[in-house]
Amino acid sequence: MSAKKRDYGDLSILMALAVFTLWYLMDAIRVSSSVQNLLLILPLSLVVLAIVALEVVLRVKRGTLLQRLEEEAEPLHRTLPVVGLFAAYVISLETVGFDVATVLFVAAFLVLKGERKWPLLAGYSLAFGFGVAFFFAQMLPYPMHMLILQG
DSSP: OOTTOOOOHHHHHHHHHHHHHHHHHHHHHHHOOOHHHHHHHHHHHHHHHHHHHHHHHHHHHHTOTTSOOOOOOOOHHHHHHHHHHHHHHHHHHHHHOHHHHHHHHHHHHHHHTTOOOHHHHHHHHHHHHHHHHHHHHHHSSSOOOOSSSOO
């Protein structure tokens, strides 16, 4: 890619994220500005907008806001197993349960990406998988199928 060509993809994603977040926040305020309605929405919206602003500022400082970094695309033979793994994860949710399926998916994904340190692999997979499952079990108004965690 020549130095004169610009890549607007990353900037487009950042701007779309900021616009969607602002739209969602404004819509939530319009519908109900009660503390209960905005208790989660307002802080998360501000965090998302701050992260977008920080990313834009860092890219401007580095001079990479509209410049594509020289990266090689991941070959198809390394991408397809991840797609298949995700499909297996989605299909297994009803049978295995969200908690166990998430732990297994994260562990298998890390193995596919080259992680070989078993203590790190097990610790991260268990912490992330059960953390996400517990979070969703507490936040969602309907029950999720879990094998180990009971909601």
